[in-house]
Amino acid sequence: MQTIFTINLIILCGRDKRNIRKLDNHRAFLVIIGVMKAFLDGDARLLQAILAGDIAAWQKFILQYSNFIYRAIIKYTDDYDEKMAVYLHILEKLHENRFERLRCFAFQAKLSTWLTVVSRRLALDFLRSKYGRDFRLKKIRVISIDAEPDYLKLLADTETPEKEMAAGERHEQRVWLENDLQRAMATLSNQERMAVQLVYFKGLRIKEVGKLLELHSAYKFLGRTLQKVKAEMEKRTRSSRIEVRDAFEGEAHE
């Protein structure tokens, strides 16, 4: 009985026996538990009812999962009307073609996570169609014309020859460091690289990254990775500096 149930779950899950063999026991267990949980939670029943055309089930879905859709939207826009427009657009897209998108859901992940991914993509599509591909850069900042300009700040920001030289040096240094960092990162494993990028470039918390990458101790892992990067950069930076110094001297000599 249990075997039949498991096979049914796997079939429902969209996997055949061959694929399930590839899974290790833990993963298979997780998948089965996930599907069972979905059944117990009523996600599957809810989706089944929605696909059967039950309006009440669709309304229940909206009530139950609107939070996830909304959280995906507010990541990209602050405007209330725009948020409302994007929200209704996402619901419309989910509803269109007899819930074609919902029909594609294979119960591999949680419905909430899947919905977050789909909502994010739909929100980005909507905003890109409205503002263009780089809509985040093109967002207009409204500055009050009545506000008086800060003259002292303007004077302080005025470029002087010394400042211009210093800024140029800093820019060059930054370019070197970025190149060195890229090279140092290239020496890391995929997991180490992802951890560094997610924490230091994408702003995720170390805890979240540890959970995502299933690290036993995310802090230690990240510390070791940073030591590697530092050591690699120091090597590269030293050589770069010599090259740069030589180049400058050469220029100076010239």
Add this chain to the structure above:
Amino acid sequence: MNDHIAGEDLAAYVDGVLADGKKVELESHFSRCPECLEALAEIVDIQSSRVKVPGEFLRQALGEKQAARKPVLPLRLVFEIAAAFLVVVVIGYFFLGGNRLRQAVGTQKEKADESAYRPVRQMPPAGEKKRPALVGDVARAEAAGSKKMPVEKKAEAAVVPLPDLGGKKDQAAAVRERKSALTNENEPREQGQNLAASLPARAEIDKMSDAQIEPSRSAPAPATAGAAQPALTAQAAMPEKKEMADMVTPARAGEYEAHDEESFRSRSREEAAISGAMQLFLAATGRAVAPGGIKMAALTLRPTIRIEGDVTWSDLRGLELLDDWFWFKKGMIMELEIDGAGVVIAVTPVGQWTRSMAVKAEKAVRQLTFSISDKKSRRARISVSGSSPN
């Protein structure tokens, strides 16, 4: 890999339910594809958020149709409807089911009495040795002031088995007469007289054959007029077993008694239920409960009566009389003429009246009295709030 990661795989990666091979594949893609990595970071960030969608969004999404389809009933209205339903059910059960039950019980009793009077209820159960009640017991019980003993049982206790004297019909008639006599009269002397009068005369008994008398050998019938019911011994009062087999139907007798008791109990339960239901109804509807208890009339709202003219509410004596004015409806107006003593002299119905209602109203109004005044004649108008004179 130029293609980006599919949404399903991305979600599965975030949930950590991917196979190891697939996971490594995705991680290598993430390290090369900044867009997918950014998507991953954003999804993780979104998932950590606890922001809730505003209600206006949900209202917009669900539309006004749902709101129209499912109107939200106020809690009080729900309580009112439930209480009214409960009251109707309970009252219906009480007035229909209860009466029917009582009628059924009463009919069975009458049938039992008419078919043949059988001293069944005196008899103890087979295993129990109990002396049957005699006339003396009734007298003692009455002397002791036992009020709880039902009249019917008194009659039963006083009855002794009778000989089969003149056929079943005569015997039954004699029993009924004797029973009614015992029920109505309390004095043992009179009982004896009545019994003696109702029984056949000694001469008649003498004429009867021995065979007719034989079954009642154990209970010789008294014949002397004016004498009290003879004191029978327990052995004499007890019919023989063979006779008992013919006469006694203990199951049916017990059934009747059980019906009596059950009817009494169920009735008390019904009354309690009605009282509770009315209290609930009145409390739910916010209507005041009469201090003297709940009456059926309390369910019908008395109209708000207005008294205008030379007298007002403060002049009215006997306000409780108006509590029964449920017939007084909107559109009915009465013009009164009141003398100095406060007595209503004349009543003139104005507005929408039927003849019978006008007569009833006049009677009711003439029962009202008002305060004494120096004026010999005062005029007033009684109406329901909202009524306007024609």
